[in-house]
Amino acid sequence: MAGVAEKEATAPSGAVASSSSPAIHTVELTKRFGGTVALAGLSMTVPRGEIFGFLGPNGAGKTTAVKLLLGLLAPTSGEAWVLGQPAGNLGTRRRIGYLPELFRYQSWLSAREVLAMHCELAPLPRSTWKEEIDRTLTTVGLAERGRDRVGTFSKGMQQRLGLGVALLGKPDLVFLDEPTSALDPVGRHDVRGIIRELAARGTAVFLNSHLLSEVEQVCDRVAVVDHGRVIAGGTMQELLTGSAVRVRVTGLTADGHSSLESFGPMDVEGEQITFTKLSADRVPELVSEMVKLGGRVFEVVPRHQTLEDRFLQLLDED
């Protein structure tokens, strides 16, 4: 019977199923839905114990990649190994935590019962459940609401519970798909702390997020995907090598904006123009050119390139 991915096979040649194997390794992983290419030859390696940011615009293939790695989808071609085993391997799933983007839990159960059910399915030794559930509820800030029905929870609380479900049993790898989409700033701060704690104890974290500042703050390494393929990747230092310049200027025409393209990719937001790949030594030349084009320059702020600058620049180049 052909299944989506419930393999019990051991690792194929080339992948070593040991603690030295990477947390995730994919080779030309491709997924098509009919004529639509959701993921086009994804090749990447996520080392153990690192926080890996997986970035991309909507529809770039981020969630598809996570589902392929979890075995929820079958790849059209290519290969993927998770913790040294083929993606979807049943045994490996004991060591994985997952917070889906579309998080939803049994509304008729209490938070404790949801966690107990996952302890049972994980499966964890029954003697550890109580301690595990207490610890998890405290970690995600739901200690006071453990006995309440999930149906009475706000979206943010349900996402916290989902995070708790993903943390159960001290997994070796945790997939977090937009883990702070429903959280307030305090919640986001808490989640960043939880992610750092996971990495500190050696858990690899695969973080799908639109929130670039969040990724910038916690990730060791990132990959940027667009149209289903990785367009850039590496450590944060490797990725953010350039500098950016933000200018507040009025009086420039559309033609004037076009003339400035020689200064590299621009992100125009009203009077603010950010040159996402411009070194500080070219600032006088830029200002001079703007004035020549009839612009009135009010403010010039050179700064280090942020992940957002780099992200926009990469998408622009793509």
Add this chain to the structure above:
Amino acid sequence: MPALPPVLVIARLTVQEASRRRLLLALVILTLIVVGISAWGFYKISTVTGPNGKPPSHEEVIIVSSQLLIFVTFVYSGVLALSAAVVAGPLISNEVESGLILSILARPVRRSEIVIGKWLGLAILVTIYAVGSAALEMTAVDWATTYVPPHPVELIIYVGLEGLALLSLGLLLSTRLSGITGGVIALVAWLMAWIGGIVGDIGTGLQNEAVQDVGIVSRLILPTDGLWRGAINAMEPDVILAQLRGAGAFARANPFAALDPPPVAFLLWVAVWFSLILFLSIWSFRTREI
């Protein structure tokens, strides 16, 4: 104590959901109301006076009660089939659409275990409900008229299997279709199977093989009507069966009559049918991309 196998965890979760969502409570209350009203109706049969000013004889009460019980059971089996289809229709599809299934599928749980667990949980509920409510109804009828169907155990088994068949079909459809679509298809299939059975009976009455085959094919595709005929046969008193046999082939063209119990070959097919539907459900869910 070791952890429960995933199949039993999923089955328990299914029962728990029905209980916490108050589905069980609603069914129990409705059943008590229906049994109460029907008990009053059956009681009236034995106490009403006819044109001669006398209450009906015991034989008359038994005959009327048996036929009325067949009709009540038909409605009841319809409610059971409807409930099974409506509950099974969204059993998997709703969880896929809402994302509820995602965190469970990320655990070391096979999809076959989810399908079997859900089937098992709902099958336990259908069985408990079928046995409990049928026993209650028969007790009420016995109290009101002293009539007990000749084969009460077979009656409960056939009606229960009818509910389980609809549950299985609903679950199969639920692996691919939305809850409402699956539920509606299962219900229409149940009605069509009943009508197919009647057409087949007419074929028997007319001794026309082609028309007769319609009933056979419909019972092979969905065996609910065949099981229903088994339930009717289990309720028919000997005196009625003798009258029907005396009436010839045309007596068979009656959706509320069954001269013979279902043949063994049909019962074997029912076992194969259940296995086949469960196998198809597992295959369909395993090959579904989520």
